[in-house]
Amino acid sequence: MEMFRSVKFNVGLICVLAFACGVGSFIPQAAESPERVEVFLRAQPFWGGVLEGAGLFNVFRNWWFFSLLALLGFDIALCKCLRLPGLEPQESAEEVAQSIGGRPLRASFMGGVRPAAAAEAIRSLLRASGYSVRQAPGADSDRVALCASRHRLQRWGSFISHSSMVVILAGGLVKLVFGFQGSLAIPEGGQAPVPRRPGWELAMDRFQVEHYQGSGSPKLFASDLRLLDRGRVLAQKLIRVNKPMVIGRLGFYQETWGATGAWRSATLSSPQGDVVLRPGRAQALPGGRGRVSVGELIPDIAIAEDGHAHQASSEPRNPALRVRWEAPGQKPRALWLLRDEPDAAFAEDARGVLSRVPPPFRLAAVDMVLFSGIQFVYDPGYPLIVAGALAWLAGMMLLFYLHGRRLWVLVSPGTGQACRVLMGGWNSQGPVAYRDEFEALTERMREVSS
Amino acid sequence: MMELVLFQAAAALYTAGTVLGFIYLWNRGERWSRWMYYLLAVGVAFHLASSGLRLAAFWAIPENRFFVPINSFFGALSAMTLAITGTFIVVEGRHRLGILGAFVLPWAWLAAAGTAFRGYSMGGTEIHGLAPALQSYWMNIHPLVIMVSYAIFGNAFGVGLALLIQERQLRSKRPQELCYRLPSIEELDNLNYRLIAVAFPILTVGIIMGGIWAHEAWGRFWGWDAKETWSLITALIYAVFLHMRLVAGWRGRKAVYTSMCGFACVLFTFIGVNFISQLHGYLSAR
Structure with missing residues (x-):
């Protein structure tokens, strides 16, 4: 047990934790970026295998990392939570006399009055200076020992801040054991069952996305949600990032969005006129240029090295439609039209290889069916974490921003009517920060006891 | 562009203030310290004027209204320059060491130079619309x-x-003039501790605020992204410093080396992390 309570062990444990965190930040983590882990494993099969075997692709969800956190919590509980600062024994006059010698700040002087009178004067002075003063038990009629302190709450800072860390870790443990989370991708107008809540369904009536002009980056994405319990509406809210819908401790958060690959309509434009296409229907082009029908939509098209079309992401960054064009007197052709590059079109051959051709018509607009990525989280440990965080804040304030000061004064008989005063001082912010005040107090004590 | 010109003027004044800090180190005339203060104060005024103009341009985008413009690298570096200079003025004004300018202001200068360079290379002060995740009151805190x-x-x-320089001077057989200009080891050691004891709770409170924001945005207090992880590492290293100083009684060189490790983590968290993760970075504004 002594080992667990030693500073060296605990500091070593903190260093190991910091090192493990550092390792986890440099090596791609499967939970955050599985695609980077895949790339690493393909590029470095040997080292990838070694890292995988050691669990380093999953540092923050690994048993040994949780063990380190658990050990930290156990150590803190052992070192701090079981040692209440208020339970320290009161010092006797003998102990005051002994402890003065070991204090970083010390002073002694001779007073001109009897010890009892000097002690009374010093006690009044210290009280007037904001100290709480008590007389140490065990003094005799000639010798008086005083213990004075200011901002005694400071002593609780260490206890509160360390204990709050245990509370925060406990909050994390509660989430780990009792909580759950996951993602739902719901298309506009669709609904999905909520896992672990039988009978509950989440319906997404409308999805809204707006972009900044110029950069094209999103400025708003929001989902109009309804939470249903066997058809009965439990909650309804337009959620967006930072504005979740929370019922009980189950929260629904706007996480991501994208295109489902489905579409409602597309507008083709040519000098002869525009034509609006609908899914599953072939449409005649104006000017007798034949018929077109749409086969496939890729929301974010990219052309691979082998010349095939593929989807770079689910976000509608560069939507492309594959149309089948039957021009009069010609074989049907498959063409890819890009909404954001109206001057480009790609013809697809029988092997699926794309080649750039002049666009016979342009894709002016496409109305895509979007999906909203909703994260659901049940976190019963969060209140504990917040309580721990607030306690941590209070503990830190007490520990570092309150200037705790303690004084020990021993007044004993001198020669004749005189007395001898010995005093020692301690403060929480180091002797340099207290020296001036200590010396000023010493001078005033000398004056009142002369 | 006016805000960039004003910032460049502020950066020039910070540079001059830093130079005066070094001159004061070698030629202890009080006028150098006084002028360093004056230049820094005027620099801060220019910087605030630049920030005011930038704020007006930032708020011209409706989604950005009433948020502070630190969602870009320029904004973050600019705020960091102001923070270092401001805290230096407070610390120096409180402790009157005079000599501190030569040791602290180079960081403010580096941040200012980085901001000016970023503005020059980007051709402006990087005004972007806030990403949806950043449109929260926590952005201002x-x-x-x-x-x-x-x-x-x-x-x-x-x-x-x-402190390290002073210790080296005291150990040498022939200490230079600098030794008599620097404060005592004890005074520097205590100030180093006091500053870290003030900053550590602020850092941890900032981290906790980030956790609460992350919970509001994504339903998780902690996600182990690189920025979060390195801010935790920074806090852990400074926690080691505080424990070793308060409990094990470390003073002087050993304590300073530990605190310097902590500051290396601060630099990595602020700058380096942007290059290993897209999330939570000023370069990606996500």
């Missing part, structure tokens, strides 16, 4: 609190550097 803590750690680093 969490990053600023963290930056204040970084700035105070920067001051502590400067004090630690002065």
Whole structure:
């Protein structure tokens, strides 16, 4: 047990934790970026295998990392939570006399009055200076020992801040054991069952996305949600990032969005006129240029090295439609039209290889069916974490921003009517920060006891 | 562009203030210290004027209204410059060491030079619309609190550097003039501790605020992204410093080396992490 309570062990444990965190930040983590882990494993099969075997692709969800956190919590509980600062024994006059010698700040002087009178004067002075003063038990009629302190709450800072860390870790443990989370991708107008809540369904009536002009980056994405319990509406809210819908401790958060690959309509434009296409229907082009029908939509098209079309992401960054064009007197052709590059079109051959051709018509607009990525989280440990965080804040304030000061004064008989005063001082912010005040107090004590 | 010109003027004044800080180190005439103060104060005024203009341009985008413009690298570096200079003025004004300018102001200068270079290379002061995740009142609190803590750690680093130099001087058989200009080891050691003791709670509170924001945005308090992880590492290293100083009684060089490790983590968290992760970075604004 002594080992667990030693500073060296605990500091070593903190260093190991910091090192493990550092390792986890440099090596791609499967939970955050599985695609980077895949790339690493393909590029470095040997080292990838070694890292995988050691669990380093999953540092923050690994048993040994949780063990380190658990050990930290156990150590803190052992070192701090079981040692209440208020339970320290009161010092006797003998102990005051002994402890003065070991204090970083010390002073002694001779007073001109009897010890009892000097002690009374010093006690009044210290009280007037904001100290709480008590007389140490065990003094005799000639010798008086005083213990004075200011901002005694400071002593609780260490206890509160360390204990709050245990509370925060406990909050994390509660989430780990009792909580759950996951993602739902719901298309506009669709609904999905909520896992672990039988009978509950989440319906997404409308999805809204707006972009900044110029950069094209999103400025708003929001989902109009309804939470249903066997058809009965439990909650309804337009959620967006930072504005979740929370019922009980189950929260629904706007996480991501994208295109489902489905579409409602597309507008083709040519000098002869525009034509609006609908899914599953072939449409005649104006000017007798034949018929077109749409086969496939890729929301974010990219052309691979082998010349095939593929989807770079689910976000509608560069939507492309594959149309089948039957021009009069010609074989049907498959063409890819890009909404954001109206001057480009790609013809697809029988092997699926794309080649750039002049666009016979342009894709002016496409109305895509979007999906909203909703994260659901049940976190019963969060209140504990917040309580721990607030306690941590209070503990830190007490520990570092309150200037705790303690004084020990021993007044004993001198020669004749005189007395001898010995005093020692301690403060929480180091002797340099207290020296001036200590010396000023010493001078005033000398004056009142002369 | 006016805000960039004003910032460049502020950066020039910070540079001059830093030079005067070094001159004061070698030629202890009080006028150098006084002029360093004056130049820094005027520099801060120019910087605030530049920030005011930038704020007006930032708020011209409706989604950005009433948020502070630190969602870009320019904005973050600019705020960091202001934070380091501001905390230096407070620390120096409180402790009157005079000598501290030569050890702390180079960091403010580096941040200012980085900001000016970023503005020059980007052709402006990087005004972007806020990403949806950043449109939260926490945007005005969490990053600023963290930056204040970084700035105070920067001051502590400067004090630690002065302590190491002073210790080296005292150990040498023939100490140079500098030895008599620098404060005592005890005074520097205490100031280093006091600054870290002030900054550490601010850092941890900033981290907790970030956790609460992350919970509001994504339903998780902690996600182990690189920025979060390195801010935790920074806090852990400074926790080691505080424990070793308060419990094991470390003083002087050993304590300063530990605090310097902490500051290296601060720098990595602020700058380096942007290059290993897209999330939570000023370069990606996500």
